[in-house]
Amino acid sequence: MTRRPPIGEAMGLLESELRAGRRALAYPDTEDAWLAFLRFGRRLFDVPDTPDADGLLLQYGTHSFDGPPTFTLDLARQFEIADSNDNYDHYVQVHCELRYRPAPALQALGSFDSWFFHGTRDDLDEWAQRLSERAAWTTIRMLKPAEIRLYQEQV
Structure with missing residues (x-):
């Protein structure tokens, strides 16, 4: 049986995927980041055995946080954290946030979000395919983000 890494290793593994296959000093474009996120998303972690314990989220929109x-x-992975009695305690989210310079075409996309959860009947590759077939993906996939921010938070 393959050892599943603990959630504490998730940020480092996401960073590794973003660096993998990239030319030195090259800043990843949106497609590179998406493919790295999907590789990261295929890796299974040591999480509780509950339906929403390990989820992937793609969301976009114009915000002024x-x-x-x-x-x-925002490409995010959410993990459920259980207490000592194996009951839900909180979630940890690992984010790969791509920010773009203002452009009317991007603002016109509005906002959108879609979840995928491991351990359900859904298929990760089918979820990814559906997202990459959206008209919005044609607009953003080849853009280079002005900034990529990786962070982890408790929610």
């Missing part, structure tokens, strides 16, 4: 309005594509 910490400055002027910016179009943001």
Whole structure:
């Protein structure tokens, strides 16, 4: 049986996937980041055996959380954390947030989100295919983000 890494290793594994196959000093474009996120998303972690214990989220929209309005594509992985009695305690989210310079075409996309959860009847590759077939993906997939921010938070 293959050992599943603990959730504490998730951020480092995501960073490794983002670096994998990239030319030295090259800044990844949206497609590179998406493919790295999917490789990271295929890795199974040591999580509780509950339906929502390990989820992937793609969400985008124009927001002004910490400055002027910016179009943001957020690729996140959410893990359930259980207490000592194996009951839900909280979630940890690992984010790969891509921020883009303002552009009318991006703002026109509005906002969107889609979840995938391991341990359900859904298939990760089918979920990814459905997302990459969206008209919005044609607009953003070849863009280079102005900034990529990786972070982890408890929610």
